[in-house]
Amino acid sequence: MSWFSAVVPLLVAVALLVVPGYITARVLTLRGLWAWALAAPASMSVIVLASLWANVVGVRWSVLPVLITAVAVVVIAVVVRVLARPAQAPRSASPVRRAELIALGSAAVLLAAQLVLIIGDPQNISQTFDNVFHLNAVRYIMDTGAASPLTVGSMTSDGGLWFYPDGWHALVALVVDASGASIMVASNAVLIAVAVVAWPATVLLLTRVIAGSRPVALVTAGVLSAILPTFPILMIDYGVLYPYFLALSLLPAVLAVTVQLLRFGSGDAEMPAAILTVALLGSLPGLVISHPGAFVAWIVLAVIACVLSFIRLVSTKPSRSVLVKYSVLLFVVLAAAAAAWKVLKPPADARGWAVEQSVGQAVGQALTLSQSYGNVAWVAVILLCIGLGVLVRRRTLTALMPVLFYAAFATLYIVSSAMVWPQLRDLLTASWYNNSPRLAAVLPMLLIPIAAVGGAALFEHARRLATRESVTRRGAIVIAIVGVVVIGAQAYTNQQAVRYAAANYAYGDEARLISHDERALLDRLPSEVPEDAVIVGSAWTGAGLAYAFADRQVIMPHMLMDLSEDDQLILDDLSRAEPGSPVCDALERTGTEYVLDFGTLEVHGAEHKYPGIARLGSSDAVRLVDSEGQAKLYEVTGCE
Structure with missing residues (x-):
């Protein structure tokens, strides 16, 4: 630009x-x-x-x-x-x-x-x-x-x-x-x-x-x-x-x-x-x-x-x-x-x-x-x-x-x-x-x-x-x-x-928040995620910036925030979602329909584990919608 x-x-x-x-x-x-x-x-x-x-x-x-x-x-x-x-x-x-x-x-x-x-x-x-x-x-x-x-x-x-x-x-x-x-x-x-x-x-x-x-x-x-x-x-x-x-x-x-x-x-x-x-x-x-x-x-x-x-x-x-x-x-x-x-x-x-x-x-x-x-x-x-x-x-x-x-x-x-x-x-x-x-x-x-x-x-x-x-x-x-x-x-x-x-203002492959691939995926989000849908993803990896970049609601707009019981349940159990499970009720109450996976590289080089949104490639609870390199967008389908 x-x-x-x-x-x-x-x-x-x-x-x-x-x-x-x-x-x-x-x-x-x-x-x-x-x-x-x-x-x-x-x-x-x-x-x-x-x-x-x-x-x-x-x-x-x-x-x-x-x-x-x-x-x-x-x-x-x-x-x-x-x-x-x-x-x-x-x-x-x-x-x-x-x-x-x-x-x-x-x-x-x-x-x-x-x-x-x-x-x-x-x-x-x-x-x-x-x-x-x-x-x-x-x-x-x-x-x-x-x-x-x-x-x-x-x-x-x-x-x-x-x-x-x-x-x-x-x-x-x-x-x-x-x-x-x-x-x-x-x-x-x-x-x-x-x-x-x-x-x-x-x-x-x-x-x-x-x-x-x-x-x-x-x-x-x-x-x-x-x-x-x-x-x-x-x-x-x-x-x-x-x-x-x-x-x-x-x-x-x-x-x-x-x-x-x-x-x-x-x-x-x-x-x-x-x-x-x-x-x-x-x-x-x-x-x-x-x-x-x-x-x-x-x-x-x-x-x-x-x-x-x-x-x-x-x-x-x-x-x-x-x-x-x-x-x-x-x-x-x-x-x-x-x-x-x-x-x-x-x-x-x-x-x-x-x-x-x-x-x-x-x-x-x-x-x-x-x-x-x-x-x-x-x-x-x-x-x-x-x-x-x-x-x-x-x-x-x-x-x-x-x-x-x-x-x-x-x-x-x-x-x-x-x-x-x-x-x-x-x-x-x-x-x-x-x-x-x-x-x-x-x-x-x-x-x-x-x-x-x-x-x-x-x-x-x-x-x-x-x-x-x-x-x-x-x-x-x-x-x-x-x-x-x-x-x-x-x-x-x-x-x-x-x-x-x-060095802190570039979308490089090793960028601590948003890489080139992640930026490309964020640019496509408005056409792939409905306006009223909520996205879950780790703010530590930059996924929370879907709110600023794509104007889509996210569960974690920042790393340091008060998570509700529903938010925490989603972060812990989403990958095991199935009809009638408590996490499906939480997904419905919060309107969460998508997951943004930006890998494990975190802004501070630490590791914050959210098992509900980890290793989603092998989960039956989600469907891959789009990807760019290692950045992936999933739709939650396990509750259907």
Whole structure:
């Protein structure tokens, strides 16, 4: 399939991700990079709020409830703008600067090229464990007409999973509905839209707030946003963690607004607090329902910023009444953060990731950004060290803040990866499943602003050095060669990550979910299996993806799910079905008429035995309908 066929779903994905939020930001008087960076978080808030009320009033999920919500949000923005009445337009109202355009453009080109190489074909899928749920959840939204985070969990749990962060799935379902693309193409379109459009803009805004608007700093941030394999490549390779990837792409903009609201930002200091407050509150729903893990990360960073703000207040020797007022406010913030820390964590059985390495190894990885793919991001590390040196020498709370941001999550990464005390480890990192890759993925957004400071300082030093008469032509050539070698090494490091990730996006003969033969059989299912029939097959082998690919109901849309007594009976005894047997009653009650056999190769390389659907070739309970290589489709005939 050509990438040209993915242009329409990609444009739809970009429009849904940008237009509602961008219009709202402009109405709030924000323009330029501020409006562009806040567009995605605000748009996701519009989408998730629409999914909540549409389900309550019984409106089927489509672009319509999103449009209604967008109009309501814009009206609220108009009211806030009138009430705020800024005396003058803030500097954030200036158009996007040339350096920002260069940074955004270079990041977009680099990221788009890498993603096309990773995905390979717009119909490809991530051949990973979590993608069975992600693809099938989109189909479930389209079948039920409900995209609420309070209902999507019903696909795998009958009342046991009351909330699931489904902002990603709601957005993909909208792209499918509006463009007519398949779930696979729409999922890849949303992936590219988020990585190419949202992520560079949000991290560039955070860099501008922390490091200032110097062109070299912004261009450095733009390039680094595209060449650090820990994000976004790791999150679209490992897992696959699409919801978390989306949420982390939104987080830098939300953090930038927080920093600016507390007046720690570089420039734009006169932006009205009311506008910033509304921008923050309007972005949080999209962040929370995209993934609570990113929201908890924001809580950690916001608490650090609030504590520094309180220290700054105390240093001004305020009056007693003011000190008491802000002390109470800080206590409330800390109490709310503690409550969220306790509540917003997954169940205990989902966060049992084991310690992976020694403390020394974890410290080294945190400092060298080598948590994934086994290579050191030397360019980023060098700029990080320079930036840290520059910030520490300034000796101000504003300069200390990004250092503490990075130190906090480097510490959490070390804890999740290497701490041997399980209770303390769970207390600190349970919100991220005690899973070190999730915490590693937070580090790039916190590193990039510091590295941008380092890039600007290095450029300034090189510029001064180049103006000295003592610098010979040969010395300048040596400096240039060293620079090219270092940048080339970093490009090679990133390409290794691209090649590694690409191996998970191909329908190969040994693909862990769907092989070429299995894909061919899935393509024929709609013409061979009636619409009202249910298919049984092991989700571990990819057979459960018949739901997403062929729009046919399956007993196991995911590996980790609540099976009913009838479901379990079918999985145990179907191969022995005969008239009058209990399994035939179960087949009739569930409407199960077909079996999809994708062999024994499982996504995790394990072995889960379901005797009722094993060795069906010698069973009299089924009839072979179609096959492609080792992939087989059977019809249940033993109950006739």
